[in-house]
Amino acid sequence: MTPQRGYKVFEEWGNWLFAAGGAIQDEAGNVVLDSPQARDALAKYIQTYNESAPANSLNWAFDEALRATAGGQAAMMLSYNWMLPTLNNPDGPAGELAGKFGLAEVPGGKAVLGAWFWAIPANSNNKDAAWTFVHWLTSPEQDTKRVIAGGAPVRDSVMDDPQVHEQGFGQEYYATVKEILKDASSLGDGPGAEEMIQAVGLELSAAVSGQKSVDQAVADAAKQAGEIMSK
Amino acid sequence: MDDRRVDTAQRSFSRLFPYEWRMMTPLLAVMVIILAYPIAYSALLSFRNVDLTKPGRDAFVGFDQYVTVLKQPLYWTALTNTFIFVAVAVTLELVLGLALAVSLKKQKRFRNLTRAILLTPMFVTPIAVGLMFRFLLNNQLGLVPVILQKLGISIDFFSADLALLSLALIDVWQWTPFMMLMLLAGLENLPEEPHEAAHVDGANAWQTLIRVTVPMMKPIILVAVLIRALDALKVFEYVYAITRGGPGAATETLQFFIYKIGFGYYRLSEAAAVSWTVVILVMAVLVLSLWRTTRGRSA
Numbered sequence: 001m002t003p004q005r006g007y008k009v010f011e012e013w014g015n016w017l018f019a020a021g022g023a024i025q026d027e028a029g030n031v032v033l034d035s036p037q038a039r040d041a042l043a044k045y046i047q048t049y050n051e052s053a054p055a056n057s058l059n060w061a062f063d064e065a066l067r068a069t070a071g072g073q074a075a076m077m078l079s080y081n082w083m084l085p086t087l088n089n090p091d092g093p094a095g096e097l098a099g100k101f102g103l104a105e106v107p108g109g110k111a112v113l114g115a116w117f118w119a120i121p122a123n124s125n126n127k128d129a130a131w132t133f134v135h136w137l138t139s140p141e142q143d144t145k146r147v148i149a150g151g152a153p154v155r156d157s158v159m160d161d162p163q164v165h166e167q168g169f170g171q172e173y174y175a176t177v178k179e180i181l182k183d184a185s186s187l188g189d190g191p192g193a194e195e196m197i198q199a200v201g202l203e204l205s206a207a208v209s210g211q212k213s214v215d216q217a218v219a220d221a222a223k224q225a226g227e228i229m230s231k
Numbered sequence: 232m233d234d235r236r237v238d239t240a241q242r243s244f245s246r247l248f249p250y251e252w253r254m255m256t257p258l259l260a261v262m263v264i265i266l267a268y269p270i271a272y273s274a275l276l277s278f279r280n281v282d283l284t285k286p287g288r289d290a291f292v293g294f295d296q297y298v299t300v301l302k303q304p305l306y307w308t309a310l311t312n313t314f315i316f317v318a319v320a321v322t323l324e325l326v327l328g329l330a331l332a333v334s335l336k337k338q339k340r341f342r343n344l345t346r347a348i349l350l351t352p353m354f355v356t357p358i359a360v361g362l363m364f365r366f367l368l369n370n371q372l373g374l375v376p377v378i379l380q381k382l383g384i385s386i387d388f389f390s391a392d393l394a395l396l397s398l399a400l401i402d403v404w405q406w407t408p409f410m411m412l413m414l415l416a417g418l419e420n421l422p423e424e425p426h427e428a429a430h431v432d433g434a435n436a437w438q439t440l441i442r443v444t445v446p447m448m449k450p451i452i453l454v455a456v457l458i459r460a461l462d463a464l465k466v467f468e469y470v471y472a473i474t475r476g477g478p479g480a481a482t483e484t485l486q487f488f489i490y491k492i493g494f495g496y497y498r499l500s501e502a503a504a505v506s507w508t509v510v511i512l513v514m515a516v517l518v519l520s521l522w523r524t525t526r527g528r529s530a
Contacts, residue, residue: 005477056370056387058478059394063365067372123286191284195496202305206479209391 001053001078004061005205010197011112012078013204014187016041016048019108024200024225025189031229033200034222042207042214049208058209069101070094078106080114081177085150085169103176113184116152153177192228199224276503283497296504306505308480309488312395316484317463319395320402324459325452327403328410333440335411336418350412352405361472364401391478398469398482406462410455417451418444453524461513485509 002008017024022037054060054068066083068074070093077083087094087101094101105111118134120127136142138154147153148167158164159178165171188196200221207217280292300306331349338345352360368388370376379386388397425447429439445452467486470476476483476491485505493502 003478004475005479006475008475009477054371055385056376056390058387058391059365059389059474060369061475064369064372071372073371198491198495202477202480205477206391209478209481211391211479211481 001049001057002061002065003049003053003057003205003208004059006198006201008061008201009204009208010187010201011114013041013045014112015078015106015108015110016045018110018112018185019106020044023185024187025229029190029229031196031222031226033225034219038218038222039214042204042218045204046208046214058205066093070097072097081173081180082150082152084173088169103173105176105180109183111180111184113181113186115186188229190229192231196225196228199228273503273506276500277507279500281499283499292500296500297508299501300504300508305480305483306488309483309485312481312483313464313466313485316395316399316402316466317460319399320406320463321456321459323399323403324407324410325456327407328414328455329445329452331407331411332414332418333444335415346415350408353408355405357405357468358472360401360405361469364397364404364469365473368397389474389478391481394474394478394481398466398473401469402463402466406459410459413451413455413458414448417448417455421447450524453520457517457520461517464509464513 002012014024017038020037020041022035022041023032026032049057054074057064062079065074065077065079066086069077070087081103084101084103086092088098090098092098118137120130120134124130137146140155140157143151143153143155143158144161144164147158147164150168153159153174156178159174162171165174168174187193190196203212203217203221203224206212207214212220277296278291278293279289280295281289335342335346335349355363367373368375370385370387376386376388387393421444425443426439429443434442465486466484467490470482470484470487471490474482476487489502489505489509492498492505
């Protein structure tokens with residue numbers, strides 16, 4: 001697991017939250033984190049950490065989780081889908097274990113989505129040129145090349161493309177990615193998202209490390225998130 | 232033009248810009264560009280409302296940023312954590328550094344080799360040291376817990392109670408050599424006579440160290456402690472590489488706090504205000520401690 005404070009713990013716990021039927025923001029963008037579902041999810045997350053994670057791994061992030069899995073010391077990791085090709089690369093960190101890893105949807109049916117965007121600043125002097133570039137980069141031809149090279153797919157058609165399956169990482173991988181993306185949600189929506197993620201990530205970490213009760217941590221996280229997102 | 236007028240012009244030029252000042256000009260110019268300007272600019276920023284994600288709101292807001300900062304509980308946690316970190320790290324560095332310096336001074340053979348080896352931690356980039364210890368102290372992947380487990384000991388180095396102490400010990404590993412170097416230089420410049428006199432008077436080695444060596448070393452110790460404390464106050468790399476301020480807020484330090492506000496949330500003015508509270512605090516401590524020693528010396 002990756003219970004490191006900040007992004008890591010929030011990214012991971014988000015899956016428990018979604019599985020419990022909870023949400024971070026509602027359709028209108030209001031923070032709805034203070035819920036029985038969130039408390040249930042945090043209690044279960046802490047239970048999973050105590051019972052299943054490697055001992056003394058409170059500061060673990062993506063690096064440690066990858067190494068533990070690649071080294072055969074962990075059976076599974078909750079991580080980014082694009083880690084699979086790295087784990088299955090015979091020249092990669094997993095060595096002899098390469099080829100034995102598979103990608104699966106996170107239980108609960110809804111996953112946490114991390115996304116990067118192409119944006120054009122409102123005060124840009126070259127809006128048209130920027131648009132042409134984004135347009136070219138996300139076109140089916142370029143997206144196909146990008147996905148084969150390991151980039152994140154943004155088009156259904158590319159994930160269904162036999163050429164991508166063959167030259168990329170196999171049909172099964174793209175089918176699973178497509179399933180995951182069908183129902184996935186980001187951690188925060190709005191200009192205050194970064195700050196909200198850090199604030200909630202701090203509270204979650206305080207609860208996992210036993211500095212705060214589940215109730216207190218969820219209440220504090222929801223209060224701060226609400227204030228930050230309404231700024 | 233006749234010679235006399237050129238002479239007068241030159242003389243008044245020299246009087247306005249004496250030789251010393253002219254020689255210092257290049258250095259002064261560099262200092263103004265890389266030190267004075269950014270510092271003055273950050274002071275200016277701290278009284279405004281610059282937020283990169285909300286352009287067009289920039290205005291003079293007086294002490295508002297400072298009030299916002301002082302009202303945040305996390306700021307006070309960061310301040311406390313930083314001071315605990317500095318106190319633990321620098322105290323241990325001083326004790327270990329002094330012990331090393333005293334023993335190195337008595338060493339007869341392989342002096343240079345030993346010193347070179349002992350100084351190596353100082354030459355490693357702090358971020359690399361952070362990453363190194365992140366894995367060295369890792370329960371599953373690291374060497375240290377494996378050795379401890381052989382002895383039947385299990386320590387959670389980055390638990391809520393120990394994380395800050397672990398970071399301070401990493402600082403001790405990296406910077407004790409610096410303390411040792413400073414103190415060794417001081418020790419080697421001490422006159423021999425007081426030590427001989429103490430020996431004649433029948434003082435043992437411990438008494439000589441505490442009653443003779445340390446008092447004579449006071450100015451050097453003060454400078455070494457000040458330099459280390461100021462440096463330790465800037466702790467960022469270990470936090471960033473290992474704990475990101477966690478678990479909870481256990482290792483939230485001032486520099487990490489400033490980094491998050493300035494480069495994470497883009498609130499440059501607020502970050503500048505936090506920085507200036509640190510500057511003011513450090514200045515107060517510096518002035519006080521230097522004033523006390525200079526007063527001690529002139530008395």
